[in-house]
Amino acid sequence: MRILMIIMTLSLMLSANIGVYTSQGKKIMSISKSELEKLFLKKIDTINGIKVTPIDNSNPEVLQTFYKMYINKTPQQLHAYWAKQALSNNKRPPQKLADHKIAQLLSGQQTVIAYTQGTLSEGIRLTVR
Numbered sequence: 340m341r342i343l344m345i346i347m348t349l350s351l352m353l354s355a356n357i358g359v360y361t362s363q364g365k366k367i368m369s370i371s372k373s374e375l376e377k378l379f380l381k382k383i384d385t386i387n388g389i390k391v392t393p394i395d396n397s398n399p400e401v402l403q404t405f406y407k408m409y410i411n412k413t414p415q416q417l418h419a420y421w422a423k424q425a426l427s428n429n430k431r432p433p434q435k436l437a438d439h440k441i442a443q444l445l446s447g448q449q450t451v452i453a454y455t456q457g458t459l460s461e462g463i464r465l466t467v468r
Contacts, residue, residue, distance in 0.1 A: 357455070357456055358459065360455070367391070370467055371468050379409075381393070381433070396438070438459070442460070443461075445462030
């Protein structure tokens with residue numbers, strides 16, 4: 340059963356087309372996996388000297404796939420991390436928004452990095468290195 344779950348997770352990760360986006364006005368064209376992890380775990384709040392706000396996707400499957408692919412955390416690990424952060428550092432997880440709200444933020448706010456499955460016409464798709 341465990342092997343089946345691993346295979347299913349790997350196939351989901353391979354088939355998922357998770358894109359990481361930022362606002363068009365920003366000079367951020369790429370981001371390292373390490374920077375992305377630190378940003379979404381709120382360990383840093385700037386990329387290339389630019390203050391940015393991470394936004395989570397409200398779709399549970401997209402959120403789970405993103406965190407497995409880029410942050411290397413399961414939903415249980417993520418829940419435990421944020422519970423600890425809330426108690427010790429008074430930090431909260433990134434705001435969760437639907438794709439259409441993410442698109443609105445990308446077209447209007449200059450300080451957002453978000454992700455979605457597929458493509459968005461708003462924002463610049465970042466290269467994750």
